[in-house]
Amino acid sequence: MTDYWNHNVAHHARIVRAMPPNCRSALDVGCGDGLLAQKLATRANWVVALDASADMAEQARRRTAELDVEVVEADFLAAVRDGVLPRHSFGFVTSVAVLHHLDPEAALQAMASLLEPGGRLAVAGLAMSRSAVDWLIAAAQLPIVQTIRLAHGGKSGPDGMPMNFDDIPSWAQSKRTALDTLPGARWHRTLQLRYMIEWTAPGAERRAGQRRASVPVERT
Numbered sequence: 001m002t003d004y005w006n007h008n009v010a011h012h013a014r015i016v017r018a019m020p021p022n023c024r025s026a027l028d029v030g031c032g033d034g035l036l037a038q039k040l041a042t043r044a045n046w047v048v049a050l051d052a053s054a055d056m057a058e059q060a061r062r063r064t065a066e067l068d069v070e071v072v073e074a075d076f077l078a079a080v081r082d083g084v085l086p087r088h089s090f091g092f093v094t095s096v097a098v099l100h101h102l103d104p105e106a107a108l109q110a111m112a113s114l115l116e117p118g119g120r121l122a123v124a125g126l127a128m129s130r131s132a133v134d135w136l137i138a139a140a141q142l143p144i145v146q147t148i149r150l151a152h153g154g155k156s157g158p159d160g161m162p163m164n165f166d167d168i169p170s171w172a173q174s175k176r177t178a179l180d181t182l183p184g185a186r187w188h189r190t191l192q193l194r195y196m197i198e199w200t201a202p203g204a205e206r207r208a209g210q211r212r213a214s215v216p217v218e219r220t
């Protein structure tokens, strides 16, 4: 299923493993070309893949055309504010390399608000080294990072992917944001210059038999 590899794709297996068992509905925020949504669809009954870029949403639609995946072209925070994404309706919410495109606190709060009780959040994000300790850790990781990259034949990805290298937080900032915004969250560095945030929404056991949410956007 993985037709290319890069430092975002390297997190997909871990993210799929973080999905709750019997997951009915999953959301990928900033889905890009839909590769992760395609994988989530193997474990969830229904997946929403959202991206603000018309080009990315179109690529995601093409990739997931045969799957139970609904692609939404929208700004994430606007979609939550306007109720396009219903609150408390997803068993799993994920996002890879997107948080630095958004207001990170608002985005984490919005993602958390979409989870049903006991639902899980798994976010992979970018951070930058800004302290001596950060640089030492990065230097120690470098040979492993390069070896993994070579083993995959180098990095590649879809054409036209929107990037933002201006607002990448430091490791310390990203950790503080995660732990302040989502009390009880787990934050840790990964090998590919990314961090992972994992969090479980408080509340009762996920209710069996709950109807899936519906998003008022037509598939094309």
Ligand SMILES: C[S@@+](CC[C@H](N)C(=O)[O-])C[C@H]1O[C@@H](n2cnc3c(N)ncnc32)[C@H](O)[C@@H]1O
Pocket (backbone or CB within 6 Å): 008, 009, 029, 030, 031, 032, 033, 050, 051, 052, 053, 056, 074, 075, 076, 077, 095, 096, 097, 098, 101, 102, 161, 162, 163, 164
């Ligand atoms: C670096 S790419 C990562 C894409 C994909 N998650 C991956 O791992 O390959 C960031 C993605 O976030 C999307 N994005 C940026 N701002 C957004 C917003 N406000 N709402 C929804 N998506 C957004 C971009 O269009 C882009 O596809």
